[in-house]
Amino acid sequence: MGTKYQGSESEILALNAWIKMKRASNSIQNYINQSLENSGITITQFGTMEMLLHLGPLPQKTISQKMLCSPGNITLVVDNLEKAGFVQRKSNPGDRRYHLIHLTKQGQILVKRLLEKHVKNIVSAFSILSENEQRVFSDYCENLGKHCETKKKESNQ
Amino acid sequence: MGTKYQGSESEILALNAWIKMKRASNSIQNYINQSLENSGITITQFGTMEMLLHLGPLPQKTISQKMLCSPGNITLVVDNLEKAGFVQRKSNPGDRRYHLIHLTKQGQILVKRLLEKHVKNIVSAFSILSENEQRVFSDYCENLGKHCETKKKESNQ
DNA sequence: TAATAATAATTTAATATTGAACTATTGCAA
DNA sequence: TTGCAATAGTTCAATATTAAATTATTATTA
Known part of the structure; x- marks a missing residue:
């Protein structure tokens, strides 16, 4: 069941593709996020830590771009992760406009533990293809x- | 450029598919939403009105399910649309647990005007395929x- | 029929998110 | 070198969103 919009065939095609893409995205996200339930951290927090694990220390700008959210949002996310001891802002003498966000040992342990189930869920989600x-x-x-x-x-x- | 995760080929495949799907979804959404800029209504408000235009009067439950958001959110969205005069809650004698949300004439005019550009944008977005x-x-x-x-x-x- | 379960909407409190204004720092160009 | 533009981050106010508790209504079933 797709769009009820009355239009040309090419319009119907594109509208259906878009609505199905949105619904699929939503269903996949909901399914995958089960691995974060009861972990006490949010998707954005997990995504940030995962990025730091795989790419090493990063400025917040890079994080916000890759996470597809605003810089202001990342300020809060990093604040909360830092309070919880999972990441640390370290000064960057070469360019003092930004700090580099480092994953702490504790953060590394947490994200590695969660990542296992997370990856399994993604593989499972896409296994239908x-x-x-x-x-x-x-x-x-x-x-x-x-x-x-x-x-x-x-x-x- | 995809994931940096070190894993099996099937894991890399699925992770790349997911990250690219999220980014594409985000890019398409940002592109499409240009048609709503300066219109004074939000994506959720537009989606609600579009649904009412094509499917006729609906209970809020149906709207929230199709819009992929919580019932509480729709209460607010319908509140705001009703204040603005674009929709109207009408009582439903057959089952008094819910009202049916009707699009007003004014709402119909607005959504029809916006829909034209909206559809064009979606067709344009997917025209690469x-x-x-x-x-x-x-x-x-x-x-x-x-x-x-x-x-x-x-x-x- | 009476009690219970299910459904729909609302309210509330908490959180997430954004955009815009602002500060600090760096890069560039006249 | 000085002034201007660009970049990175933060703060703040406003909005969006959710989850959970609550109310009203309807359906079910013992």
Whole structure:
């Protein structure tokens, strides 16, 4: 069951693709997040720690861009993670406009523990697609994302 | 550029698919939402009115399910739309647990005006995929969504 | 029929998120 | 070198969102 919008075939196609993408995204997110229930940390906090684990110490700007949220939001997220002892702001003498956010040993232990179930859930979510279908799907998403970024820049000129 | 996670090929595949899906979703949403800028209404408000335009009067429960948000949120959204004169709660004698939310004439005019650009943007966003690719993409999303809903129910038993 | 369960909406408190204004620092160009 | 633009982060106010508790109504069932 897709859109009820009365339009041309190409319109119906695109509207259905978009609504199904949103619903799928939502269902996947809800399913995956079960691995964070009762962990006491939020998705954004987990995403931040996961990033630091895999990419090493980062400035908040980078975190906010990759997490797709505002810098102000990351300030709060890092504040809370720092209070809990999972990350640490360390000064960066080379450029004093920003600090580098480091994962603490305690944060590393937590995120590694949660990551195991998290990855299992993602693999399980996508297992309905064959490996080749997953590759095709990734490519489609990549193309859609790039295309929209380009079009958005164009229209903002 | 995808995940830096060190894992098996099937793990990398699924993680990349998920991260690219999230980014694409975000880029598309940002691009599409340009049609609502300066309109004074939010995405949720627009989605609600669009739904009422195409499906007719609905109870709030249905709206919240289709909009993928909480019932409490819809109470507020409908409150605000009603204050602005775009929708109206009408009593439903057959079952007095809920009202039916009707789109007013004024709401109809607004949503029809916005819908034109909105649809154009969605078509434009997905135009990077061929019609057949859009069909394939829709199917993948539908399968992913259903699969996760099923798995979630299973694990909650 | 009476009691219980289920459904729909609302309220409330807490949290998440954003955008805009502001400070500090750095890079660049006249 | 000095002034201006750009970058990074923070703060603040406003809004969005949720989860849980509550009320009202309807459905079920013993």
